[in-house]
Amino acid sequence: MSAFCDFPDLPQRNETAFCKLNEVYCCGNIRYGNVTTFTNATKSHPVINVTRDVHHRTTDENISMYVDVDDHLLKKITSVWYKQGFLEALSVAADPNVNRERPLLAVTASYILKVANVFTTFRYFLQPHLKDIGPKIVANYSRSRNWGNVPIKCLAWHPHTTKIAVVTADDNIRIYCSDTSFVSTLKCKTQGHVSSVSWRPFSASELAVGCEQGVIVWTVDPNSMFTKPSSSNAVLLTRPGHSPVTDVSWSPNGDLLISCSGADTSMLMWDVAMEVAVPLKRVAGGGIVFAQWSFDAGQVFAATSSIIFRVWDTKNWTPERWCARGCRVVAACWGPENILLFAAKGEPMVYALTNTGLLSGSQTSKAVPILDVARVELASGDIVGGPILDMCWDPTGKYLALLFEESRLIAVFCTTHIMMQLKITPCCFVTGIEEELPTTMTFQQNFTEGACLTVAWSSGRVQHFPIVYTDSY
């Protein structure tokens, strides 16, 4: 039986879902409907709509507006060398379309390039995870749909207050807060190709940003009235070979910061104030794509670019190595009592990893499939299920949201943990307006009335979807 059979029906054609109140799925008209009609739980939440006109970016279309200046060959080569490195400069010199004046240079450059290519091929043979460069790696491993071409790349709620960081397509970070009307925009020269953001627990101001060059830690004074804090508030943490950063994650105690790079086989544990990193590295697995801390900070899940993933015990910093069945782990999340849920790429199945052998000492325990979300067509004609793109579990461990690669719907399930058994039951769908596709999603961390799922849609709209239940109910 499909996991989606007992879900409530999707909203009508001109309607959309706003919230779920005490088991009632509340839908309203797309144009006139409003979540405040049903509940005041998200009344003070910031209204976020990132449209194209707020971006400041030289996109490909903009570049075509500039007239190409015909530079001298040597100048061209040196500028390419300066900006893109020696190998790119060689390929410019060897390119017969660019270099028509100096055939001897072209021939020499092409031969050097061939020698260099042999070495590069050998290097890629040894370290295949280095094949992709920069933004390509981030796009490959990002848990956001179509990461390179969406208005909102990622979101992060503050763990203790109603404050959200939104990364827009122009790699600026906009901070929306419930109690202030103005929006701070964090921007600096080194902040490019932002892959993830994470607020530091037990701090009101620190935000770690994973970007191409490394990790930037911003300190945004909550009392400051500046809408564009200067880059002196940012600290760039870099380490050779550790770029682009594909994920950053603070420990729940706020003392350590993990940064992962799909091109680096070690995961770095930063002591941010001292700007020191300790690499965590084990043989096999390729680059570390993302890491997740368990709620009690006792374990860290680390997914690699291959089928291998590891669960680190943070007391001794020793890993337990696991292999996914078909493909790399694409999404994972920790729940209460150290239950780990994960999904492999291209597979419509959620696995649970309970008691990962650290307590019992047994290494034979297996990851159990707990939810089959095979692709189905609903009565309305919508497709739901299929390969999982991202997965979020609310901080109380009661709701699990799934984002699919091939569906415009987000499926929310109820989860209950009784007698060491995890039971998953249908809850509701979250739908966009018209042709909107969900880009990325996250649960609010300090929502006391239930759970609040925040979804960024492909149109640039951010929706807060509260699932409220009252004790009296």
Next chain:
Amino acid sequence: MVTKNDIFSHRLIISVLWNIAMQILLAIVLVWLIQIDLVHPMTWISSTISYIFSWKMFFNIILLGLVSFFQAYIYGSYYMTPMPKYFTRFSMFMNIFSLQNFILSILYALSGYFTMSLYSSLSKTDILKKKCVTYDGQCLVESGLFIQFGGMWMGLYYLMNVHVFNVSTLVFSHMYQGKFQQMKLAINNILSLGFKNSIPPVIYYCLFYYVWGNKPRSAVSEVYNSYLEDPPLDNIFNLFRSGIWISLWLYTSLFFISMYIMKSTFNFILTEPMNFPIESNTHMTIYDALSQRYQFCEYLGAQDLKIMSLSDPARRLQIFTLSQPGGHPKNWNNLLDQCLHIINDFSRQLDTLNHNEQQEIEVSNRNNILNARPHSDRSYDGIRNMAHSPELLHLKNHNKTPAEDSFAVIMEDECKNILNRICQMPGISFFFGELTDTKLKYLLVQAQPVVWVCEGLAFMAAASLKEDKYGVVQNDLAKVITALINLKQNLEKLTKPGLMSRKHVLNDAYAIKMRAALFSSVKRSIYKLVITFSKYMHEIPLDRDVQLAIQPYLLLKEA
């Protein structure tokens, strides 16, 4: 009872053994590389094995062991004593000529000599004499002398670089992996650093030998009664042509690598987190460790406190239990006393620094809440009131210094004033005047235990909300919050522009980072307490100033 010396010496012995093992491994790798013979691999392996088990290697291992014990002594004498205070240029200068440095220089020169002759013996370049070809008798092999004399030079260079011009401190990693793992991670860096850092001393040594090389050569020739047959090496052309500088660079790199391996091994083993018992008659407890201010054990104790507060519920439970018989929260009280002592002591030192500075720039509107204490007349409404600790009243009394105006005191003050005035004279102040930021730097460089203690105490108190069955911690929450707020305010004064004179501008990168780490840790600790106890905050009897100070934390508005 296990004393601090026991812990330290035990670790030192383990480090020495590890170091010897690592050095032997390095020597074996070197022998294996030197004997390389790709055409005859079996001969290569057999000759390597026969060399490894030869008496020469055995002798070398004994030498290595000796060198390691030298190093252990050096490190032991360095890390056991609290950091020396240097506040004037003169005292810094005088320290260079201390007895300790004198002994160290001999030890390092010897260790450089031994290590260098060991490595050169592996490649058979350590001989000093040979039979003359043209004369009848013994001739000096200057290259051997060049290398061995170079060994001493490198030992002294290393000493100068690491101990005299830099302060070497134990670096406690923020997360501890196993020794093997750490060594594996460090080895790449050590190799590259060794080869890179050995270039300058080789150049300096070649220059030195060019100028002064004839002196040791003639001295050794006289001792051995030998002639010089080959072209002398104190000539640039001969030196280059002989290629001995390449060997010297290689051996120096090996010497540096062995030194770095030793330093890393000592660092990994000495800084390994220690699990102190909470109650014990035979072993050193966590509060005994914390009570040893500015000592190695304090670091271990503070580190253990933080680890315990984050990830050791069993020991936390032991802290929260009541003693039998008596039913007193003895463990918690002991721990709290030590922690508060560390925090308040640091706070007081910072305050003294701030106070002095402020007096100089005549800013007197300081509102110090260091002496603040919770109102004892206020009642705890919701949480269980075990007992109002009378200790706070004692604290208050201690801080009041009775006014003494005896003749001796006045004379002493006068003398100090005169001395100060003399010290402020232009020429004298350069040498004898206190250096501006050294006091603060001195304080901050030793702040690591304070960072751990703040976090440990706050996380321990936060954990008590769920784990403390008897409610032993809640009575002291006010004390903990007050101490942390005090420290935070004193730290803030260091960074606030306008309040401080320019004298406090730090130029030491480590101290600046440590200040940031301490600040961040204190703020996080306060946040942890305030967020955890936010519902009960109004029931904690806090001083008005402290109550005001925690308001931004309650609203999550403190940056």
